[in-house]
Amino acid sequence: MTDSIMDEAALRAAILREMPGVRADLERLVRIPGIAFEGFDFSHVEASAEAVAELLRAEGLQTRIVRAGGQPAVIGTKPAPPGAPTVLLYAHHDVQPIGDRSMWQSDPFEPVERDGRLYGRGAADDKAGVMAHIAALRAYGDALPVGVVLFIEGEEEYGSESLDALLEAHRDELSADVIVIADSANWDVGVPALTTSLRGIVNAFVEVRTLDSAVHSGMFGGIAPDALTALVKLLGTLHTEAGDVAVEGLFGRAASALDYPEDRLRAEAGMLDGVQFVGTDRLTDRMWTKPALAILGIDAPPTAEAPNALVPSARAKLNLRLAPGDDPKTAFAALKAHLEKHAPWGAQVTVTLEQDGHPSVIDATGPAFDAARDAFRTAWDGVEPVDVGIGGSIPFIATFQQLFPGAAILVTGVEDPHSKAHGPNESLHLGEFQRACLAEALLLSTVAKALHKG
Template sequence: MTQAELRDAVTRVLPGVTEDLIRLARIPGIAFQGFDHQHVERSAEAVAELLRGVGLPEVRIVRQGGQPAVIGRRPAPPGAPTVLLYAHHDVQPIGDRSQWRTEPFEPTEIDGRLYGRGCADDKAGVLAHVAALRAFGDDLPVGIVVFVEGEEEYGSESLETLLRTYRDEITADVIVIADSGNWDVGVPALTTSLRGLVNLFVDVATLDHAVHSGMYGGAVPDALTTLCRLLGTLHDESGDVAVAGLVSNAAAPLDYPIDRFREESGILDGVDLIGTGRLVDRVWTKPTATVLGIDAPRTGEAPNALLPSARAKVSVRLAPGDDPAKAFEAIKAHLEAHAPWGARVTVTVEQDGAPCVIKADGPAYDAARAAFRTAWDGVEPVDMGVGGSIPFIATFQELFPSSAVVVTGVEDPDSRAHGPNESLHLGEFARVCLAETLMLANVAEMVQPVSR
């Protein structure tokens, strides 16, 4: 099919693809503990039906102790490469309902954006794959494996086992991971680096029981104040992470205008940005430390007592090139060494994930960039880093070392993934669907299959 024919085909299938995205996004498939996982099952079934509907002859729902994933396959034509298309169908919890403009699980279009949990992250990724496959119909020029995970937002605990179990079935020459974003509305991007992650708990104990704050305050340190002082040591006066032994790197040579960043982040007027160095370094290739939550009495229920113990959950993002195990030991040593007033400090890891760097050169990346230029009407794609973490990309790199990993996505700076009012820019979604379709055609011409 010619580029013009593919463009027409994408235009033709896009309304139905968007309706299917809306139907899929109505399913509250949250893999976190405490939520009804029957919705995750429903979501997997819906994805399986979508893949059967595009003519993949082999579609099945699989699991290895975790939430359901979906695998669909179509063998490559003789001499053609195979492409694995990854996305995930599970979503984040909605958080504070009062902050949503619309019903989180009733997708609603407002001013060219589709609002709803999962509309961008990552059910639009699933439907971008579906759009490309529908556009080709029976004329697919490459072999296809679609792998749609069901617990990415909850840590992908069973993903490595799934990949190892079905490795022979999903091996591909090119792996397209549709779980990132673009540089801006109207500017496509390849993601070439992502930070790693260490989530940990910090427990502080100063007493063996609560005591009267008036009778003992002034001499006995309470655990909550002690914990606050300890957490304050994670940053220096400039806001840089003050933990010795963590890696820092330089990011891609892109200019991220501070005014744009402030607007996109929603930072309040008068509040300073933290950290030093270029903005792209701060948000892509330097470590961060964030206190996600503290276990302590609610203010309306707090007695006048010195707390004997307190707990915080801390998330540390790791620069590309760092090692999660070594980083955890460095953080643990820092916290233990800075324990105020001799308090007992216990540090335990909750989860971790490796950072990654992608060397984005070679025919697969040429195929992707050419597709982006066409889909965005001549706009040159950029290589960008991402401050967030997708640890399983490092797993794909390890298990499939001969495969080119191309990280793309549907999000833009205002998509607000994981937060209230998550949304998808429908104009950009159309370009993403066209770009993926063109990329498959380019891969068929530009990538030689590896003998297996």
Template structure:
């Protein structure tokens, strides 16, 4: 006999204290896949996730293909029932300067209904939402499940393609739930249906064989920092619109994002103007953006009275859905080479790129998801939204599993501060996410079982 919606809701409510306790144990593990960090913590994190999945009755293994460990847990489908892949990642961003945190980044603390810790929202709560749904069904799981928890998403997913190819048949599913996005607001769920891609590149200018005296040669020699600054400024026009030819962008995002809400959520200071043209949602979802992520230069306290011979910047480009990251890199490289001033030598190199994606948000899988979200949030209609950030491997899933429904969901809200200091999880919303995922599995079974 299948479990009713009311039974599942009641079960989730009973499970939440244990789910939270396990989430807190996970976030105490500083599993950072970046170079220079102790990767034994990533191993510990993978082992902890594997233990959780085994506790749900899944046949579980830890896998790797040249990178950090991922976890795959499987439970076969009942006869005729579909299989659902549940994705999340167990690695986290570096915490950064501890002084910017109100509490220890890796010791979870509750304040005003939010749980503060690195990874509390991104994405260990995603892992635990999957675990909560599995625990709610116990031995009565109505669908087959594959849980795939990656170990280096924050570091670029370098080995992900190899893992997927090596375990292709194990991962093959009818519905793929990617729990690494967010909701439109507290009290308003969302399904992510488009994401921008990513191009990271370096631009380096050279003007001298070595640094020289600024008094002896300044006024004649164009120093490298001045030259680099002038070159970077050509990437935008006076309104802040991207000024590189050949980049694709489009209009049409239908969700209203009030300017005052955006300014508050972004933390913009009073008097600072927004840049670009078009609606806010167009600018952050469906148009390209270019940002200066860092500059190699002497610090102000160490700077001598000398003209710098070389200067280097890291540029981050968010690629609009529908554009090609390779073509974007070529367009920006051509622009920088053509616009460098005073005959300075310039070198542009690619660091990494990732594809944007647009997801077809129709069909029985989406009907199951929207119904689950409406029920979990008490009748509130979910929003179809874009994301300005990038999850390039979604395009890989689209290519390798063309018949699967891909649902991009998540536990974050606009105040979660993922990747920043004081990252947090809204505990009330987290419980609704767990309810929604549980009801999603029930709905998929009812709608898609043959």
């Protein structure tokens, strides 16, 4: 078996040979504005799925587009050689909305290279993940040492609403010994990482009502509370003076011993001069393994149109990130109880859940993880990979853990701390992308050796 596996030098040469075509196909994908959010043209998501399916068919995979009431996903399969393991390769082809167009230095859907980085929406998150999988396939051609199942989702950025149904419907087809989820980030440019914990998520709306309708602010101000002031006062109870989340009943834990340099974090977050960090404990604890709560938006009269009248109702959208080990249902109940308990001046408070998702903790031990670290170490020329937590959420990882309990789940990625995923001027470091492609090709080889059956 091992004699048929390409050696490191051959894989390096193959990846180098394939990179121009891989980049060209990545750029073609970036030009498709496949946004799965309500209100956008879903024909672009369909076009994106078709483009991905075409790429998989070109590599000889049995490919079909599937859906379960939501946006289209793509499944491509190639059976394993005798005795070889099967590896599921996950990524997603949908992208975030662009936000404020004026903040982009170039057209979000026209890829542009600047200073060794490729700019464009989805260039990093996660169309580069799709193309890293395809680069690995191209490196081997018809000599893949493992069986592969590519599962490319079409609505991850919108919350993966139909993913559970898709996984249940295609469970047998997606069964694998190792699952590679290429939707995370490395520790830094030049330092690879395995993600071993992710926070969960609760998105909720809180609405405050104090009046039947707007009334004159001079006639009734000072007596009748307006809803916007009450909402602001209520939102102020969500954090302590130091900035920790003040909601009782939320879980927290200590992160790994990895330190995050303060100056680096300030630069990566784009914090303005003089702005202080919020919260207590180590920075990695605050980012990876403690809850965080943000106010994403407020519905109230815009300033340009606001009359001199007391506001009868106001609503805010809250984003609660949960520490690994917490439960989204109990966390939402705790948040709801806090908001109802702290309603100012008897205001009527209504709290509704928009979406939630489980956090994840991965036991990154065993032969598949050893194989991954060997592949990373080789691709990054001897640099030791690190285990990191991620403050963001990939709730479906918990679903994968539940449905495929025997599979090793490797959470990898092509992003780096400067990629600005979800923000303006999202970008991909092209040198790191090549290393990630090589690492995945090497991973297929090392997994084949480590998990060969017989």
